[in-house]
Amino acid sequence: MIEVRWHGRGGQGAVTSVELLAVSAIAAGKFAQGFPSFGPERRGAPVAAFTRIDDKKIDVRSGIYEPDVVLVLDSSLIGLVNVLDGLKPGGKVIVNTAKTPEEIRKDLNFNGTVATVDGTGIARKEMGVPIANTTMIGALLKATGIMELDAMKDSIEHRFGRIAQKNLNAMKRAYDEIKISK
């Protein structure tokens, strides 16, 4: 089982991403859970969302305390929220930022795998909006290999209709452009 914790701010689409990812994983025949951090949440405030994906039925229903992967949708949260909290030894951090993995490694004082991609920049170019939630799914898939990029196609099309292709293009670019440093 892989457990992913997403950090973002209310309104940036972390919950949409965990939902799309879970729906796609289930459509691909896997078992998955996608859920928000439960509670009242406000636009702009730090939020978390969670994904579990496994090849067998998932029984656990508690929160995720020791994620395998942390994905930071908004790099301004670094220093504000302990994004490394509970990260498993050997875990990975993926950050939406124009910085290099080495710079983020220093910011986080972290020795494990760090991956970065300028998701917001890509989203701006491909979709004309600075919303990188779907873009960063591409980064997550590349950094973890949990699923093929193609597995996202149906759920993105179902969700976004005529703007689906732009989302898929942005996702593909993040998949191709992510820099991973072990």
Add this chain to the structure above:
Amino acid sequence: MGKRVGLEVTVAVAEAVALCRIDMAGVYPITPQSHIAEHLSNLVADGKLDAEFVTVESEHSAMSAVIGAAAAGARVYTATSSQGLMLMHELLPIASAMRLPITMAIANRAVSGPLNILNDHSDIMPQRDAGWIAVFAENGQEAVDLSIAAFKIAEHKDVMLPVSVNIDGFQLTHMVEPVILPSQEEVDAFLPPFVPHATLHPSNPVTMGAFSMSDYFTEIMKAKDEAIKNSRKVILEVWDEWGRQFGRSYKPVETYRAEDADILMLTMGSMGETAKIAIDELRGKGVRAGLVKLRLWRPFPFAELKAAVKNAQKLIVTDRAVSFGGPGGPVFSEIKSALFAQARRPSIYNYIIGLGGRDMAVSDFVGMFDQVLADRAQAKADTYEFWGVRE
């Protein structure tokens, strides 16, 4: 054929209810139930569900509206949570006394105060004696299956009672997870159209919900008690039929690794799945631990419960609500009284857990087992404790 999809559980439940071809829904939004109401109203607005969606002004009105519609012969549905259920409370015994088959989802949520929107069972527990059948779902699939089966149970001529399907708020309602949604043909084959015993109609006047003084009131209460006790047989039949048609069968009490267990834990609702992992961990360490899951809260499954716990030395009952100043959590009280007359019964321990959304990890379940296993003198048996409370 049904299809396996990833859906938020509330949406899956609304889809399941639509497959039951309801005639009318009266729902007032409240977290964490609201997505059921939203999705049902979308289905009606999009022309995918031919039903009357009544946008009531409160939960009291929601329950009043479904009572009226059910009396007129409609297949009805409503859903609520917490304060909404508390506001409906006044009408719940009326629905059952009128013997109206109403299906209601309760997205279980803590009751105020303080205000809290997260999951526990403090909303359903005060409704215990309302004369409603009450069932608990453990995961999204069960929420779907039990919702569809609820209509068939409620409308059965030997039952004619309202049913609540309890679905833990957030832990279940807000989870996107795999669910097999049956096809319309499958649901049609399972659930025949509703044939009411009597209906309110101007051309054939009848009186429903009439006044009754001491001359008949006791008899009516006895009749209601008999009705809900008799519903047990139909519940078993309908769940068996569901199992035969869909391959997923349900029992009033289900167990996991309990047959040879020395120590059992009892859960109701979504926490059973996490507890299962704790059982596996304990088994791995050589502890003969097992799980008992109470699916049917009313009518209470006495025989099944007794059978499930008869060989255990210790039984840990978990409660998700408090009976303030009472003998322990509400489930604990029921279990104790159910086992009181048994010649041989396990020592019973009670933990009140997961109040107002307090998360319960696998380690919490293991911790409760460890604590009870260590109590060799049984000093804590027959008492209750708030698990993880800061004092």
